[in-house]
Amino acid sequence: MTKHRIGVVGAGAIGQLIFQQLSTSTSPLPNKLSVQLICRESESQQQTLFFTNINHAVQHKMITVLGQHTPKIKKLDVIIVCVKAYQVDDLIDALLPTLAQNCHIILLHNGMGPHISLARKLSDYPQMGLSLATTSQGALRSAKWQITHTGIGQTTLGHYSGLALKQPLKEAILEAIPNASWHDHILSALWQKLVINCAINPLTAFYQCKNGQLANDEYKAEITQIITECIIVAKADNVELDDLACHELVYQVITLTSNNLSSMYQDIYHQRQTEIDYISGYIVARGTHHNINVPANTLNLQRIKSLETKYQQ
Known part of the structure; x- marks a missing residue:
């Protein structure tokens, strides 16, 4: 055999x-x-x-x-x-x-x-x-x-x-x-996972909270803008994502992992390098490539980079 x-x-x-x-x-x-x-x-x-x-x-x-x-x-x-x-x-x-x-x-x-x-x-x-x-x-x-x-x-x-x-x-x-x-069509699946990561990881790391806290209304506008930007950039990369489906996926993961600490939260907590360049940073890079402004993802990139800089000094 x-x-x-x-x-x-x-x-x-x-x-x-x-x-x-x-x-x-x-x-x-x-x-x-x-x-x-x-x-x-x-x-x-x-x-x-x-x-x-x-x-x-x-x-x-x-x-x-x-x-x-x-x-x-x-x-x-x-x-x-x-x-x-x-x-x-x-x-x-x-x-x-x-x-x-x-x-x-x-x-x-x-x-x-x-x-x-x-x-x-x-x-x-x-x-x-x-x-x-x-x-x-x-x-x-x-x-x-x-x-x-x-x-x-x-x-x-x-x-x-x-x-x-x-x-x-x-x-x-x-x-x-x-x-x-x-x-x-693996890129579509990876983009869906990327949207989830962009919406959850940097926010939990910045606000120092469990995933479930993001279900609160105070985060709704920020999450919506992050998802919208991801969908626009994905389309420019020839990947079609459904807005409603992406929102449902994000909030489903928030609910199912409500007690979890995201990997990025843990990286910041333990003063380790994060994968922000390949999450929010990827959206920013592809947005720049297509001349698309992505302020919410840019803000998250800057926030996490700032936190990394503090413990790298």
């Missing part, structure tokens, strides 16, 4: 969650999967992973976490890149020379932007392909090798450029990740 070799790059909360789901699935197709977790360090290391599933059951297992210099990376059929958006370019530059010539790359991160530069790089690798993914699953990392699955959500994947992901691999990944689906 042919094994499909998959590497999950990035050992953060989502990276470890996807690794757990791919490596422990009991459905028939993923039995043919060989899954490796790859960290951003250069050398491999033995680690015990602790995982609390959605039903609060705690599991643990010892694995070899591959370093980026291990020859095993050359044998991978697919890598799923689960790092912060601002880490993608440098990581791919380091990995590309070590990957198999026909390795397929899947990007899974918040925000948008890295797919554009990566697609250009892959023009020099004609046997490779690029797919994009987004997930609304929740995961919390309480220690470096200890995560908790905090929320059931949808994971969506789709083709972006280069050679398509081989059908057996596609089926195996979709079977292994719960509530995963293939989207033929």
Whole structure:
């Protein structure tokens, strides 16, 4: 039986969650999967992973976490890149020379932007392909090798450029990740997720509140303007988004994740770099490209940049 070799790059909360789901699935197709977790360090290391599933059951297992210099990376059929958006370019530059010539790359991160530069790089690798993914699953990392699955959500994947992901691999990944689906127009799905992130993440980080607080009337006008600007910029990028559907999605997420602290809120709280350049910043950049004024998203970009500057001094 042919094994499909998959590497999950990035050992953060989502990276470890996807690794757990791919490596422990009991459905028939993923039995043919060989899954490796790859960290951003250069050398491999033995680690015990602790995982609390959605039903609060705690599991643990010892694995070899591959370093980026291990020859095993050359044998991978697919890598799923689960790092912060601002880490993608440098990581791919380091990995590309070590990957198999026909390795397929899947990007899974918040925000948008890295797919554009990566697609250009892959023009020099004609046997490779690029797919994009987004997930609304929740995961919390309480220690470096200890995560908790905090929320059931949808994971969506789709083709972006280069050679398509081989059908057996596609089926195996979709079977292994719960509530995963293939989207033929992946940019539309990513834009919908971007609208949600633009409306929730910077506001919760700036106002230092849980997601649910944004349901209050005092935030309604600000959220409406953010969504409107995103829809206008998306249309200029040839992606049609429905205004009513976007509003419903945003408030649905606010309700379903009412007790959650957004990733951007947590980044600000822990004085870490945020992904604002790939969320509000992406809207501002594409707006500038199309000569579209986006004041609400520009304000959010400036707000978060200001907060980052305070703790970087």
